[in-house]
Amino acid sequence: MDLVYLVVLAVAVIIAIISVDAIRRRRPAAPEGPESQFAVSTEGMKVCPKCGMGNLWTDRTCMSCRAPLKG
Numbered sequence: 699m700d701l702v703y704l705v706v707l708a709v710a711v712i713i714a715i716i717s718v719d720a721i722r723r724r725r726p727a728a729p730e731g732p733e734s735q736f737a738v739s740t741e742g743m744k745v746c747p748k749c750g751m752g753n754l755w756t757d758r759t760c761m762s763c764r765a766p767l768k769g
Contacts, residue, residue: 740752742754742755743755744757744767744768744769746760746762746763746765746767747765747767747768748760748763748765749762749763749765751763753767755769
C-alpha cells in the first residue's frame with residue numbers, strides 16, 4: 699500500500715477515536731437507581747389535577763384519589 703494512504707487512514711482513525719471520546723464525555727450521566735424494563739409513554743394520558751397521578755385517557759375519575767378528570 700502507498701505510505702500516504704496509510705498515514706491518511708491512521709489520522710482518520712485517530713480523529714474518530716477523539717470524536718467518540720468527546721461525545722461520551724458530553725453525554726449526561728445515567729439516572730441513579732435501576733432502569734425499568736418497560737417503556738413509558740404519557741401520550742394520551744390525563745393527569746389528575748388533585749394528586750398528579752397519570753390516568754388513561756378513557757378514565758373519568760382518577761385511579762388513585764377518585765377525583766373527577768377533565769375531558
